[in-house]
Amino acid sequence: MCSDSGRRRAWTGAAALALLAISGGCITRGCSGAASEQPAAAPEQRPASPASAEARSPVSANGKPEGAVVLQAARAGWSRLIPEQSALFDVTLRNGAGAPRQVTSLNDNTWTPVVRAYDASGQLLAEGSPRDLQERLAGHMGEPTEAPPATVTLGPGEEQPLPVELWHFMNPLRPGRYALEVVHTADPASATPVSSGRVPFEVIPAGVEACALGYESAQRLSTVLAWIAVPSDTSAPELFARASGSTHAAPQSAGRSFGAVPPGAAIAVGAAPPDAMTTWLGWVAVAAGGQVELHQHSLGAPAWRSGPIPLPVAGAVPVPRFPDRGHAVFLATGLAGGRPALTGVSARPKAPPPAAWTVPLAALPRRSACAFAATGAIAVILVSDDGATTRVARVDVDESGAVVSPERVLRTSPNEVLAVTVDQRPGAPQVVLLLESNRTQPNRVALVRLPLAGGAAAVVPFAPARGWPSVVAEGGERALRAREVALEVDWDGRPQLALVDELGRLFAGPLDGSPLGMIRDAARGPARCPHAGALREQTTFAGFAADGSLFFSPEGHGH
Numbered sequence: 039m040c041s042d043s044g045r046r047r048a049w050t051g052a053a054a055l056a057l058l059a060i061s062g063g064c065i066t067r068g069c070s071g072a073a074s075e076q077p078a079a080a081p082e083q084r085p086a087s088p089a090s091a092e093a094r095s096p097v098s099a100n101g102k103p104e105g106a107v108v109l110q111a112a113r114a115g116w117s118r119l120i121p122e123q124s125a126l127f128d129v130t131l132r133n134g135a136g137a138p139r140q141v142t143s144l145n146d147n148t149w150t151p152v153v154r155a156y157d158a159s160g161q162l163l164a165e166g167s168p169r170d171l172q173e174r175l176a177g178h179m180g181e182p183t184e185a186p187p188a189t190v191t192l193g194p195g196e197e198q199p200l201p202v203e204l205w206h207f208m209n210p211l212r213p214g215r216y217a218l219e220v221v222h223t224a225d226p227a228s229a230t231p232v233s234s235g236r237v238p239f240e241v242i243p244a245g246v247e248a249c250a251l252g253y254e255s256a257q258r259l260s261t262v263l264a265w266i267a268v269p270s271d272t273s274a275p276e277l278f279a280r281a282s283g284s285t286h287a288a289p290q291s292a293g294r295s296f297g298a299v300p301p302g303a304a305i306a307v308g309a310a311p312p313d314a315m316t317t318w319l320g321w322v323a324v325a326a327g328g329q330v331e332l333h334q335h336s337l338g339a340p341a342w343r344s345g346p347i348p349l350p351v352a353g354a355v356p357v358p359r360f361p362d363r364g365h366a367v368f369l370a371t372g373l374a375g376g377r378p379a380l381t382g383v384s385a386r387p388k389a390p391p392p393a394a395w396t397v398p399l400a401a402l403p404r405r406s407a408c409a410f411a412a413t414g415a416i417a418v419i420l421v422s423d424d425g426a427t428t429r430v431a432r433v434d435v436d437e438s439g440a441v442v443s444p445e446r447v448l449r450t451s452p453n454e455v456l457a458v459t460v461d462q463r464p465g466a467p468q469v470v471l472l473l474e475s476n477r478t479q480p481n482r483v484a485l486v487r488l489p490l491a492g493g494a495a496a497v498v499p500f501a502p503a504r505g506w507p508s509v510v511a512e513g514g515e516r517a518l519r520a521r522e523v524a525l526e527v528d529w530d531g532r533p534q535l536a537l538v539d540e541l542g543r544l545f546a547g548p549l550d551g552s553p554l555g556m557i558r559d560a561a562r563g564p565a566r567c568p569h570a571g572a573l574r575e576q577t578t579f580a581g582f583a584a585d586g587s588l589f590f591s592p593e594g595h596g597h
Contacts, residue, residue, distance in 0.1 A: 106134055106135065106232075107131065107132070107133055107134065107135070107139060107141055107192075107224045107225070107232060108131075108132045108134055108232065109129070109130070109131055109132075109151075109220060109221075109222050109224065109232045109233060109234045110129070110130045110132065110234055111127050111128070111129045111130075111202075111218060111219070111220050111234035111235070111237050112127065112128050112237060113126075113127060113128075113237065113239060114126040114127055114128045114201065118239070118240045118241070118242055118271070119239065119240070119241045119242070120241065120242060120243075120244035120267055120269050120278075120293075120586055121210060121211075121212060121213065121241060121243070121244060121583075121585060121586040121587040121588070122210050122278065122280060122289075122292065122293040122586070122587065122588055123210075123241075123278065123292065123293040123294075123295065124203060124205070124291075124292035124293055124294055125203065125204035125205055125210070125218075125239065125292065126201055126202070126203050126204075126292075127201070127202045127203075127204065127218055127220075127237065128199065128200075128201060128202075129144065129151070129199070129200045129201070129202050129220050129234065130197045130198070130199050130200070131144055131192070131197065131198045131200075131222065131224060132192075132195070132196070132197045132198075133192035133193065133194060133195065133196050133197075134195070135194060136194050137194060138191050138192065138193050138194065139191070139192055140189050140190070140191050140226065141189060141190060141191075141192060141198075141224045141225065141226070142187045142188070142189055142222070142223055142224050142225070142226050143187075143188045143189055143190040143198065144198050144199075144200040144222065145188065145198075145200065146188035147168065147187055147188050148167060148168050148169035148172070149167050149168070149169065149223075150167065150168075150187075150221075150222050150223045150231070151167075151168075151200075151202075151220050151221060151222035151223075152165055152166065152167050152220070152221050152222075152231075153165065153166055153167075153202055153204065153207045153218070153219075153220055154218070154219045154220070154221065155204060155207075155208060155211070155216055155217070155218055155219075156216060156217045156218075156219065156236060157214065157215075157216060158214065158215040158216065160217075163208070163211070163216070164207065164208035165207070166206075166207030166208060170207060171206045171207055174206065174207070174283065174288050175206060175283030175284065175288055175290050187223075187226050189226055202220065203292055204218055205289050205292040206289070206290075206292075209287070210241075210289070210292065210587070210588070211241055212241065212583075212585060212587045213241045213242055213243045213585050213586075213587075214240070214241055215238065215239075215240050216238070216239055216240070216241070217236040217237060217238045217239070218234075218236065218237045218239065219233060219234055219235065219236045219237070220233070220234040221233045221234070242269060242270050242271055243269075243270045243584075243585040243586055244267040244268055244269045244270060244585070244586035245267065245268045245270075245584070245586060246265055246266070246267050246268075246566050246567060246582040246586055247265075247266045247267070247268060247275060247303075248265065248266045248303070248304060248305050248567070249263065249264065249265035249266075249305070249566075249567035249569070249582065250263075250264050250265075250305045250306050250307045250322070250358065251263050251307065251524070251569045251570075251571065252264075252307035252308065252309055252320065252359055253309070253310075253573075254281065254310075254316055254318060254320065254337065255310045255314065255315065255316035255317070256309075256310050256311065256312040256313075256314065256462065256463065256464050257315075257316055257464070257574070258529060258572065258573050258574050259284075259316065259573070259574065260281050260282050260283065260290060260337065260573070261281065261282040261286045261571040261573065262279065262280075262281050262282075262307055262320055262335070262337075262338055263279065263280050263281075263282075263338075263569075263571075264277065264278070264279040264305055264307050264322045265277075265278055265279075265305075265567065265582070266278075266299055266303060266305060266324075267586055274298055275298065275299050275300070275301055275303065276295055276296075276297065276298055276299065277295070277296040277297065277298075277299045277303075277305070277322070277324060277333070278293040278294065278295055278296065279293065279294060279296065279322055279333075279335055279338040279339075280292055280293045280294070280338045281337040281338035282571065282573070284573070284575065285571075285573065285575075285576060285578055286571025286573060286578035286580060286590065287571075287578055287580070287588075287590040290337060290338075291337045291338040291339055292338075293338070294335075294338060294339045294340060295340075296322070296333050296335075296340050296343070299324050299326065300324075300326035300327050301326075302326060303324050303325065303326035304324075304325045304326065304354070304355055304356055305322060305323060305324050305325075305356065306322075306323045306325075306356035306357065306358050306359065306360060307320065307321065307322050307323075307358075307359065308320055308321035308322075308323070308359065308360050308361065308362030308366055309359035309360070309361070309362055309462065310362050310363075311361070311362075311363065311410060311411050311412040311462075312411070312462045312463060312464045312465070312466075312468075313411055313412050313464065314363070314412050317364070318336060318337050319334060319335070319336055319341065319364075320334070320335050320362055321333065321334055321335070321360075321362050321366040321368075321385075322335060323356050323360065323366070323368050325349070325354040325355070325356050325370055326354075328348065328349055328351075328352060328354070329346040329347055329348050329349055330346070330347050330349055330354065330356075330368055330370070330383070331343060331344055331345060331346050331347065332344040332347070332366050332368060332385040332391075334366075334387055341387075342387045342388070344385045344391060347383055347385070347391050347394065348393075348394065349370065349372070349381055349383070349394050350374055350379075350381055350394055350395075350396050351370065351371075351372030351373055351374045351379050351381045351396065352372055352373045352374075353372045353373055354370040354371070354372040354381065355370055355371050355372060355403075355406070356368070356369070356370045357369035357370060357371065357406045357407065357408050357418060358406070358407060358408075358459075359407070359408065359460075360408060361408065361410045361416055361437075363412060363413075365384055365385060365386040365387075366384065366385045366386075367382060367384050367410075367416065367437050368382060368383050368384070368385065369381070369382045369406075369408060369416070369418060370382070371399070371402065371403050371406055371420070372402075373402065374396045374398075377398060378398070378399040378400070378401055378402040378403075379396045379397060379398055379399055380396065380397045380399055380418060380420075380433065380435070381394050381395065381396045381397075382394065382395055382435070382437070382439055383395070384437055395438065395439025396439070397433065397435060397439060397441060399420060399431075399433070399445060400422075400431065400445055401420075401422035401424075401429060401431075402422060403420040403421055403422050404421055404422060404423050404455075405421040405455060405457070405458050406418060406419060406420055406421065406458070407419040407458045407459055407460050407470065408460065409460045409462060409468045409470070409490055414436075415434040415435065415436055415442040415443070416434065416435055416436070416437070417432055417433075417434050417468075417490055418432065418433050418434070418435065419431075419432055419448075419458060419460065419470050420432070420433065420445070421455045421458050421472070423454060423455065426452065427450055427451070427452060428449075428450065428451045428452075428453060428454060428455050428474070429447060429449075429450050430447070430448045430449040430450070430451075430455070430458075430470075430472065430488070431445050431446060431447050431448060432445070432446060432448050432490075433445040433446075448470070448488050448495075449472075449486065449488060449495060451474055451486075452477070453474035453475055453476060453477065453484065454474065454475050454476075454477050455472050455473065455474055455475075456473045456474070456475050456483070456520055456523040456525075456537075457472070457473045457523040457524065457525035457535075458470065458471065458472050458473075458525070459471050459525045459526060459527060460490075461527045461531065463527065463529065463531065466531060467489060467490075467491060468489075468490040468491070469487050469488065469489050469490065470487070470488040470489075470490060471485065471486070471487055471488075471525060471527065471533055472485070472486040472488070473485060473486075473523065473525050473533075473535065473549075474486055475520070476501075479502070479517060480506070480517045480518065480519045480520065481502040481503050481506035481508065481517035482499075482500075482501040482502055482503070483499075483500050483501070483503045483506075484497050484498060484499045484500065484501075485497070485498045485500070485533055485549050486498075498549075500549070500551065502517065503554065504551065504552065504553035504554065505545065505547065505552075505553030505554030505555060506518075506545070506554060507520075507537075507539035507540075507541070507543060507545050507554075507556075509541070518539040518540045518541065519539070519540055520537040520538070520539060521537075521538050521539060521540055521542075522537065522538040522566070522567065522568055523535070523536075523537045523568070524536045524537070524568050524569045524570060526569070526570040526572045526577070527572065528548075528570075528572035528577050529572060529573070529574045529575075532548050532549075532550060533548065533549040533550075534546070534547070534548050534549065534570040534572055534577050534579075535547060535548070535549050535554065535570070536557075536568035536569055536570045536579050536580075536581070537554075537568055538564070538565045538566065538568050538581065541560045541564075542560040542563070542564025542565055543556055543558060543559055543560045543565065544556070544557045544558040544565040544568050544579070544581045545557065546568065546570065546579035546591065547579075548577075555591075557579050557581070557589070557591050558581065558583075558589055562583065563583055563584035563585070564584055565581040565582065565583065565589075566581060566582040566583075566584075567581055567582045568580075568581045569581065578590050578591055579591040
């Protein structure tokens with residue numbers, strides 16, 4: 039990305055209304071007026087280390103004597119990052135003179151300041167201006183027009199602060215050593231910028247153990263991705279979450295830490311009902327060791343946590359995209375007294391949770407899903423498999439665990455179910471989607487649709503599925519099994535598939551008869567956690583690399 043070459047330009051039309059919240063501050067229009075309707079995310083707090091304390095020392099590379107306007111930058115309380123973690127810096131413009139100075143504001147200009155990133159050798163990797171930030175997070179917002187610079191008057195010793203999220207200007211960097219520099223045309227009468235100097239920072243590898251994808255609401259304006267990472271320097275599992283901008287690849291709220299989680303924990307994100315409006319708040323559940331902890335987030339940033347809630351089942355596996363009705367209605371399957379059971383518990387911010395309930399089940403599910411509205415019963419879909427036959431059942435419960443409609447079988451099949459999801463788009467009939475695979479020929483798959491309102495199942499076979507991963511072995515070509523599978527319904531109702539095969543390669547594409555494409559080869563290490571971020575305008579396929587970095591399909595798939 040490039041800056042606007044010093045031209046003083048401002049947005050017109052709808053772009054002037056853009057409000058981008060960055061950890062309680064702003065970098066574009068709206069910063070000096072009313073706060074954005076999106077809840078501000080508190081910056082992540084980490085104990086200061088000697089490295090971060092050194093980085094917080096005032097650094098000026100502009101060569102001006104004391105008393106001049108000085109630009110400073112420092113790491114915002116962190117000592118190192120893992121891949122995808124928020125790279126937040128505190129930037130300050132200070133008037134060191136003994137008299138008031140009118141300076142170009144750090145806010146409300148599209149061409150300054152410019153944020154730059156360098157590698158360990160000093161090579162410039164990327165740079166971006168506030169206009170680049172808007173284009174990256176919100177998409178193209180119209181042509182800018184010429185306008186005088188926005189200015190601010192700073193009294194003697196006064197400062198203007200600005201939080202800067204580096205990943206708003208460029209893709210998050212893979213493990214390595216880097217440096218940030220901010221340059222700003224502080225003098226309205228001069229094109230010569232001041233510099234913060236270069237602030238060093240490091241990104242270390244982290245293994246990813248689990249992930250869960252959802253959306254900020256049924257309107258799908260932003261993806262919400264939660265994952266458990268194990269940093270290489272601590273070997274302690276930690277929960278992170280991020281929220282995207284207008285595309286899944288661009289983080290609007292880069293990865294924030296929610297703290298340590300137990301080893302082997304399972305996670306899920308909540309889903310808002312299709313008839314609910316966007317609130318920018320959501321839920322992440324972490325289940326382990328006979329308990330669950332529910333975290334409320336604000337666009338991926340920590341907002342509130344329930345503390346551990348005991349569960350009456352062993353081996354709890356969360357139901358993906360459990361109901362988010364403003365309060366969380368957590369659902370999971372497991373064993374209660376050695377017998378299969380569904381369990382659930384509600385959580386409301388700042389209120390003690392009630393005791394979790396259980397409902398007996400006929401079989402222990404391998405996979406599950408749920409469908410619901412803003413009120414009323416919750417339909418829980420249960421997929422069990424005895425090695426020869428798959429059984430798909432449904433049970434309807436309310437938030438207290440009362441059975442509204444008893445468990446009943448929707449479908450049995452000799453195939454294996456690789457993935458299950460529910461089409462919950464606003465205004466669309468709720469439909470369960472199953473991806474089934476032949477047990478001995480993995481590339482012979484079928485997409486099954488089960489309308490929740492009743493009616494016959496619709497089965498679309500792909501035998502074989504075009505582009506399914508395979509290898510050439512003795513005797514010919516052999517189709518490979520899918521090690522991880524994600525099935526998603528895009529905004530137009532098309533099923534989208536992302537999978538990792540036995541070799542660690544990620545394949546993805548729409549399930550419409552067109553061939554799947556290989557998004558990542560195993561030569562760069564095995565992929566983890568495949569998923570499809572299906573926003574309103576486009577679908578982006580993604581996964582985690584072995585070092586904990588996200589990678590994405592080269593281009594989004596438009597609708």
